[in-house]
Amino acid sequence: MIFVTGCGGPEPEPPPPSSRPVRLFTVEGGSTEAIRSFPGRVDATQRAELAFRVGGQLQELLIKEGDLVQEGQVLARLDPTDFNIVLEDRQASYDNAVRNFERGKELIADGNISRVDYDRMEAEFRTATAALSAARQDVDYTVLMAPFTGRIASRAVENFEEVVARQTVIWLQNIDELDIIIDLPESVVRNIRGPGRSKASVGDAETATTVRAHAVFEGHRDTPYPLRPKEIATKADEQTQTFRATFTMDAPDEFPLLPGMTGDVVMDLSHAVNATAVKWVPVRAVQADEGLAPRVWVLDPETMTVSSNPVEVGRMSGSSIEVTSGLNGGEQIVAVGAAYLAEGMRVTRLAETEQAIPRADDPQ
Incomplete structure (x- = not known):
């Protein structure tokens, strides 16, 4: 019995799994990314910090916080x-x-x-x-007047106090028109089609017609308030690496909207996104076919099968590589497990807890 068992043929290989677990990556720039929402903060379009150009004792303080003042109106006087x-x-x-x-x-x-x-x-x-x-x-500088029509947002002094020259004593704001400020990530700014190198504002004529945005506020979610593009910073914030974008809107009649309040800015970038923008994908998502040409595996979410998609690649940056053509944006491609796939193979999504960062010595 031992001899007969030992002389048997080799055991058959186990059948391939019915589906292969993979980690997926969604390519940026798809139609689902054309509508983006960003938290925004409200500020007055026209604002000023008012101060006396000479120092002295306040003799008259003629305004209160919240007062509406007219251009040229006397706000305060020093003892002359x-x-x-x-x-x-x-x-x-x-x-x-x-x-x-x-x-x-x-x-x-x-x-x-x-x-x-x-x-x-x-x-x-x-x-x-x-x-x-x-x-x-x-003597003329002992009288402080409003440079424009607006409301007194705040005051920092009381009557009969001593003030020094150029000390801010009153904050004046015109809230008939408001700015909504948001911070745009680099990925969004990079893909917006600009009018040219010499222009750096989303308020330019060409870009203004392609960037559409509206604001919504707490308690008034069903009412969109149209926004007008004003400007966008061309230097990233050193801490957040985001670019500040500013939109303008008229003050709503339904409720008081004041500087310092917050809301959400919804941007429609479908007409502003550059269709030829470079897509960045994980390096491990790009494999070589039989002819050593680069390709990625694209998921069909309905059948949960993958198909080979040829691409052209550019430079690498860390663990990412740029795809210059072959992807439109919005596709789901296999980021981990691409080396073990075949045309039409069924796959399953790895749970988030299973998506560990691959080690450097893992096979490609």
């Missing part, structure tokens, strides 16, 4: 007593310099004074004129 004293002194010096300079004109014509003395009188006259203008201007 010290500035008026200086103005009187400068006026006296100016009057004396004018008299001396007028006498000098007569004396120099008759040759009774030297040219050096006349030049000195002229210099004193010019110096006194400038000093008088500065004193008058300082």
Whole structure:
């Protein structure tokens, strides 16, 4: 019995699995990515931090927070007593310099004074004129006026307080028109088709017609508020590596929308995304076919089968490689397990907990 068993033929190989577990990767730039939502923060389109250009004691504070003020309206005054004293002194010096300079004109014509003395009188006259203008201007600077029509957002002082020159005392905002600011990730900015290298604003004529956006706010989710593209930063934030984009909207009539509030900006990029933009995929997703040409395995989500798709690749960056052609965006490709697949093979998705990062010595 031992001899007969030992002389038997080799055991048959087990049949291939009915489906192969794989890890999938969704290629960026598909139609599902054309509609994107980003958290936004509200700010006033026109705003200013107001300060006196001279220091002194507040004599009148004529506004309260939330007040609506008109352009040119007086908001606050400093005690002008010290500035008026200086103005009187400068006026006296100016009057004396004018008299001396007028006498000098007569004396120099008759040759009774030297040219050096006349030049000195002229210099004193010019110096006194400038000093008088500065004193008058300082008196004018004791009055703080609204540079535009808006609302008092905040004030930092109370009446009779001492303030220093250029200390912000009032924040003024025009909230008839508002800015909505969002932070765009690099992947979105990279794929937006711009009008040219010399233009860097989404408010340009060509880009404005392709980027569509609206805002929604808590408590008013059913009402979209149209947004107008204004500008986009061309330098990434050093901390978040995102690009700040600003949209403009009219203040809603249904509820008060104030600077500092938040909302969501929904962007339709279907007409702005560059169809020829480079797609970045995991390096392990790109395999070689029988002729050593690069390819990826694309999933058919209905049948859960894969098919070979030829691609053209470019440079590598870390664990990613760029695909310059062959993918439209939105496809699901096999990122881990591509080396063990065949045309039409059924696959199953790995659960998230099973999608460990492959080791460097794992077979491709």
